[in-house]
Amino acid sequence: xxxxxxxxxxxxxxxxxxxxxxxxxxxxxxxxxxxxxxxxxxxxxxxxxxxxxxxxxxxxxxxxxxxxxxxxxxxxxxxxxxxxxxxxxxxxxxxxxxxxxxxxxxxxxxxxx
Amino acid sequence: xxxxxxxxxxxxxxxxxxxxxxxxxxxxxxxxxxxxxxxxxxxxxxxxxxxxxxxxxxxxxxxxxxxxxxxxxxxxxxxxxxxxxxxxxxxxxxxxxxxxxxxxxxxxxxxxxxx
Numbered sequence: 001x002x003x004x005x006x007x008x009x010x011x012x013x014x015x016x017x018x019x020x021x022x023x024x025x026x027x028x029x030x031x032x033x034x035x036x037x038x039x040x041x042x043x044x045x046x047x048x049x050x051x052x053x054x055x056x057x058x059x060x061x062x063x064x065x066x067x068x069x070x071x072x073x074x075x076x077x078x079x080x081x082x083x084x085x086x087x088x089x090x091x092x093x094x095x096x097x098x099x100x101x102x103x104x105x106x107x108x109x110x111x112x113x
Numbered sequence: 114x115x116x117x118x119x120x121x122x123x124x125x126x127x128x129x130x131x132x133x134x135x136x137x138x139x140x141x142x143x144x145x146x147x148x149x150x151x152x153x154x155x156x157x158x159x160x161x162x163x164x165x166x167x168x169x170x171x172x173x174x175x176x177x178x179x180x181x182x183x184x185x186x187x188x189x190x191x192x193x194x195x196x197x198x199x200x201x202x203x204x205x206x207x208x209x210x211x212x213x214x215x216x217x218x219x220x221x222x223x224x225x226x227x228x
Contacts, residue, residue: 004155030215031215031216033215033216033217035219040221040222040224041221041222042117042119042204042219042220042221042222043156043204043219044219045216045217045218045219048215048216088155088156090156092214092215097169098214098215099144099146099161099168099169099208099211099214099215099217100158100161100169100171100172101146101148101156101158101215101217102158103148103155103156103157104155105153105154105155106155
């Protein structure tokens, strides 16, 4: 059973467009991480959100954690070709096993020049 | 480069051979995690180690797989008698302490191909 569903699975847009990708679950997470992974490389941590309703901004990227801590979104403004990559969300459960990250399958974003 | 280091980056083994994957955590990090990424699947947790201790190996297959993180040197993920189904990308991650163990930094991975 996959606990984290990411949508869309694939997204191809033109440079300059805005986009939002989603990470949804029926489970509550104590924290949620967003990573970007490029082909042949490991995931690179972009942000961690821990409080329900929290919004974090990283330049043109805006991350939001749902009020109930079951879902999250990533919004990119004015996408650039350098934003191309696989965006992964990963959730940590509360309690003693918060190290055991559950990953979604990712959204593969292609930004065309 | 103070990031997580993994080697080799690519490893080819014949069925029945042993595979040894090495991971050096980020400087100052004492917690190491191993994940496996199969084609078309998300990363799956395998094992969590601290120096000289296996904390949680619940995600690791019970046979042929083992992991260690000795007092000195890198963490090792060992796969004995590899089979084709072991072909995957294996990622190591590290975190500085248990309080922020959910904030994990990943290495570049080792791509294992079993022929």
